[in-house]
Amino acid sequence: MKTQDLLAHVRSQLKKRRGNWQAIADESGVPYFTLSKIASGATENPRWKTLEKLLPHLEDTAA
Template identity: 50%
Template sequence: MPEQREEWMVVVRRRLAHERGNLRTVAREAGVPYPTLAKISSGAVTDPRVSTVQTLFDYFESHPEHPQVAH
């Protein structure tokens, strides 16, 4: 796997874990089918298409992470 793609995957997997409760929204807004997103998020797909990783990376880059609020 090329180094850049590995870096993208780290970002994508971290953000998918952070957005776990919002995967349907992420799928709709990013234009990635929900079943694909769910499989990547769960680890069922370990080597997704480069185009899918790029799409998700670009989506997350344009949607900054919101800090978690401690209660």
């Protein structure tokens, strides 16, 4: 997956889970403020490691 595609996916999933950001931050180790900046686009190019930390906590659970 390309970095821009991954970033778009992470942003989309964060927006869907807006009320759960604190739990995502706690579980992933990525600060809440960082989640906010990524979702809003204020952080245009987050580190790959940050996105990797978030991915397991943003997976769709609907089957």
